[in-house]
Amino acid sequence: MFAILSAGLAPIIGLMSYFYLKDRVTEPLSLIFRAFIFGALLVFPIMFIQYALETEGISNNIFIQSFFFVAFFEEFFKWFIFLFVMYNHSQFDDHYDGIVYAVAISLGFASLENVLYLFTNGIEYAMLRAFFPVSSHALFGVIMGYYFGKAKLTNFHTRWNIFLALFIPFILHGIYNYILKSLASSWSYYLIPFMILLWFIALHRVKIANQPAKN
Template identity: 45%
Template sequence: MLLFSIITAAVAPGLALLTYFYLKDRYDSEPLHMVVKVFLLGFLVVLPVMILQRGLTLWLGDHPLISSVGISAGVEEFFKWFVLYHIIYNHTEFDEPYDGILYSVAISLGFATVENIMYAFAGHASFGYMLMRALLPVSGHAMFGVMMGYYLGRAKFSQGRKTRYFIIVSLVFPMFWHGIYDLILNTMTHYWVWFAVPLMAGLWYTGMGKVRRANNRSPFRFVKREEEVNL
């Protein structure tokens, strides 16, 4: 019973957020099996990320800036971006800008869910600690995913130099903000909450704006409006 409670507490935030973003797709919902597959890809990304992070830490040391921006945020966001770009970006189901957000959030929350399970089994399964992880780290991964996916969506439906620009931004922006978040946690022992919470609030505010703009760029919005008028 205890084992079930721990797993539930670790998995629930990621599934809840994934459901929320799945329902935010206003015009052309993605196949559920595709979203679940990408979510599970986030599970698989954890192992190579951990191996590379361990090797880089032994090589470069644990300086807060290098550890936060390069080893933690850099490696994690790169692996998620790499998988999305090579598996999802050219997939036929990626047919509207919001799809980039949904699939990026899915792989990010899959990754965050495994992290949550690992922390829970490491002895951090108290209600307060798991609630904090749901509100900050898990939520943060979702917001970094929104950022990555929004710009992948812009790249997918742009042409020429704009495509390359948005592809680069889709990696750099989430890597930068993830690094800032980790740097706050790694350098501010007592007052980190006063910086992390406003940062997360700002990311949610801008993230919801990106969700709205991505939906507004959907090529299916006119089709749905015509269907509603015909009804």
Template identity: 40%
Template sequence: MMLLFISVLPVIIILVYIYYKDRYEKEPLGLLLRAFLGGVMSAVVTLLLLLPFNGYGIQTGNIVAGALIKAFGWAAVPEESLKFIFLYWIIWKNRNFNEYYDGIVYAVSVSLGFACLENILYVTQNGLTVGITRAFLSVPAHALFGVVMGYFFSLARFKNTNTFLNLSKSLLYAIILHGIYDFLIFLFADSAGYSPWLSMFLVIAFFIFVALLWRSGFRKISRHIQLSVFRG
């Protein structure tokens, strides 16, 4: 029970934060739940798609190439693509999607639905230490990928031009950021024992990247809140 609580708690905290940042016109809880469950379903579909490849290693002879394939091919591309599909399907034509910040709210809800199921699976299999680590890193990262996706998703919806371009950015930028995040983790794990200097460099690079991701996320949230049509 404790592991389940640790798995779900960071998801709840971030969802509540994103919800209450929507200070001018909050979204219907029922629609947020649909978006969240869409994210859960995107995780299920991802697992089913990748299941046939479970247990197959990547033999490239190059740890950098191997880390890139795992980060993008097994994680970023399928995960962010399926999140985007469910986000578009549930939200794009919904009448409640009526201001810029809404795209971020719904995209983060989808992303955290995905992260919630993924986190439960990881933590129940690997224990408390993994749960605490993921609470501060992996779950917020999924939310921040959602912020980027939602930011451009709203630009696509409310700007009169460049709809396709902004939809493309919504998906592509989320994939790129997710891929870089996972690449640094996979490369660190795969290069263990090569050089302590390489390991130190990768740890520093990872936390710099995470800090930049957080800064960018907060800025995007602030920009879209300021664009609210419901501001007095």
């Protein structure tokens, strides 16, 4: 049990530390932990919804399953929690703060999901999941937080940026899932370049968000 917990949480801690330490002015750890816990708690309602949809056999279409049964519900709930728990918080006062809190929510979700998966399927999948599902959740969080930061810190296109904070992670997450589901035997040839591109996009957003605000 300890080995599974360690293997499941190690990449979470590493990624959270990386994005936290990128912040020029670090955020309160208590608030980050709060966002993380909210993200972890999302696993239960999302798993219930996804199980109900699968049991009812509403659709066997890979596109619908990838984009709506998985990507939409997961990104919507993370977006919803950020909007109603973190967005109006007084500590959210810098563009990069959006990235820190969104990554915390996303990695909270990924942590419990990852540990449950390893308990069910075995610790031998730990490395593979660290590089793909766990990292992808963090990167979707970066992009979500980037647009939430733009919405909070600028006085124009606020609603549009809030919409993009959901829409872009949803589309990227859907593509990720579709590659896995539709290319079962050769997914790595497509998913590895996709993950490299996703890292490039996310790190570019990190760089922009971390620039000092211009007066």
